[in-house]
Amino acid sequence: MKQMIYNTALYLRLSRDDELQGESSSITTQRSMLRSYAREHHLNVIDEYIDDGWSGTNFERPDFQRMIADIEAGKINCVVTKDLSQLGRNYILTGQYTELYFPSHNVRYIAIDDGVDSEKGDSEIAPFKNIINEWVARDTSRKVKSAFKVKFAEGAYYGAYAPLGYRKDPENKGKLLIDEETRWIVEKIFQLASQGCGGAKIAKQLISEEVPTPSWINFQKYGTFAHIFADEPESKRYAWTIAQVKTILKNEVYIGNSVHYKQSTVSFKSKKKVRKPESEWFRVEDTHEPIIEKEVFYQVQEQIKARRRKRKDSTTQIFAGLVKCADCGWSMRYGTNKANKNPYSYFACSFYGQFGKGYCSMHYIRYDVLYQAVLERLQYWAKAVRQDEEKVLKKIQKAGNVERIHAKKKAVSALKKAENRQKEVDRLFMKMYEDRANEKITELRHAVQRYQQEQMELEEQITSLRDELQKMEQEMVGAEKWIELFKEYSVPKELTAPLLNAMIEKILIHAPQADENGERTQEIEIYYRFIGKVD
The missing domain is CATH 3.40.50.1390 (Resolvase, N-terminal catalytic domain)
Structure with a gap:
């Protein structure tokens, strides 16, 4: 044989x-x-x-x-x-x-x-x-x-390289010290940003002044990133990108904080990285000496949030990205009617404008009408907060929490059921092994494959439900954040892009309705940041 x-x-x-x-x-x-x-x-x-x-x-x-x-x-x-x-x-x-x-x-x-x-x-x-x-x-x-x-709770830093402007303490592992040779670069970037410069303008100025990039500095110090600069012209050393500038501007390390778990793997089985919501970040404050004052840092964050592309008519930028069609969800396009003797601006559904009837209906609102409606609502809430902050807080929580509490109970129940089933499947695996060892059963393959598939589905369901519950927890405490914002801005006399972007998540414009007398009404839904719709 x-x-x-x-x-x-x-x-x-x-x-x-x-x-x-x-x-x-x-x-x-x-x-x-x-x-x-x-x-x-x-x-x-x-x-x-x-x-x-x-x-x-x-x-x-x-x-x-x-x-x-x-x-x-x-x-x-x-x-x-x-x-x-x-x-x-x-x-x-x-x-x-x-x-x-x-x-x-x-x-x-x-x-x-x-x-x-x-x-x-x-x-x-x-x-x-x-x-x-x-x-x-x-x-x-x-x-x-x-x-x-x-270790993170103790303020330790374990990145491969210290952030620009810092160096690792050779005598205290995980500790950051200010690098006097490079801190000026960070200070310059924040100074330009506080003056109203955007990422593109800052990057352009850094390049023109031949300010070295973080990778070139690390190459000089440690010999890393050699492949990036091999056979490249000298200008490569100063090739700043908008992404690099924005990363520095948003990094809390420069106000003395250590922020961990901004991203993680999908699970211990998968090395695929996913961005985590800010509510799940692990933030430890005052772990090292800051380079930038907190007031300057948060001022820059507000400017980044509110910045919009410039237009000839300065009024258009304040609502940019906020106004949506209530039916199709598309952004409302901005336009100006110049046919009349008195030209006026307006917002109209871009989906309807592009594809016509059958896709959406005519959603249209004049700019001045929207402006006045939104200003009045913000003024109403600002005055209410000043008069009785506690009453407003309870009102907002009551309006938003009824639905959230119901949804949370439903999610908690589903999560508990899935976790119990996961434990039950684990128990069944062990029971099958015991039965096989005692020769009570002889064939396991099909049962094992079936339970393996169920385990995978349960793990995905549990992860999804936990994420959903964490998001709900964040929303439940949002009212207090919203109140603090109103206290900061006081009673507005006019609308600005920073104000709108700080207070409002989106504005939904409904199609106008006419009653039997021909009276025309139109609903405007305002969804506020942190709390959603409460009007």
Whole structure:
């Protein structure tokens, strides 16, 4: 009988998490074990694939992908690892490779320590090993995040490089000190911004004055970013971008604060970065000496928020981006009617204007009518706040919270149900293992695949519901922020872009309605920042 020749890949992986297990998981130990096993079992080793420093939850590892490419090319028909955790710590993806991908490509898979060898038939214990390996990764991820949060709370900074204007304290790890050689660049950028200059104008001036960029400064200090400046003209050293300027202007590090978790991974399984809402940022104040005064910093933030593209008619910019059609949701375009003896400005639905009937109806409002209506509402609330702040606060909370409380209860109930089901599925996994061990059941594959899919769906649902609840919590406390804004602006006598953008989120314009007497009325809905619609 002709013996099967197994062209074998020895796959080795080690992450910082795995290092905690000691020498038994080191690359050296794995290599020695795998080579010895291959010799004893007469496996023809084609190559060794090593991902040193890569997490098991990430399947975009370079050598893992190289191994997959060699399988696709027909070079390999056998894969050997020390155990299942070396292949991966995401039980869904690991299971897909061991139960679907490898069998469909006629690849024999061996996990030595776990006693898994696909040539000897399906291993009923493998799915549970994969689940346990993922639990280990999940628990490790949680512990690492908790440890970093403690360090961040103490004011530690652990970025690869200190922000422009600062340097790392060589004697106190995680501490920032002002860099007297570069602080002037930060001060100059904020000075220009406080004078009304936008990001484009500031970047242009920095370039013209040949102010060095942060990357060029780091290259001079540490030799990093050499690839950026290799064979490039000298002007590359001063090639500021608008994005760089805006990042500096919005960075609270310059007022002495440390802000962490602005972005995070989707989950411990995925390394894809997502931007987190500001309510979830971890902010620690006064962790180091500031370069910019807080008054200047927040003045610049207001100017950034209120800045709009200039027009010939200065009145147009104050409502820019705020006026929407109530039916289709599109922005209302601004225009001027010059046909009459007395020209006037107006807003009209841009969707209707572009596509006509059948897409939306005519939504139209004169600029002066809108201006007066909005001014009166802001004046009303400002006066009410001055007269009885507590009464206004209760009124706003009552108007907005009834619906939010109902929605919150519904979301909390759904979250609790999903979390309970997730625990139940985990329990069912363990029960299946126990039943299989006691030979009460013989076939597990289909049940495991079904529960794996449900686990994935539950995790997505739980993440979504938690995000929704966090957003609701933020909205519930928004009334106090809104009151503070009104106290800051007092009773307005005119509308300005900074005022509108600070107080209002959007203005919805409804189509005009006529009653039986021909009386024409039109609804204007104002949605205020932090609290929504309360009028």
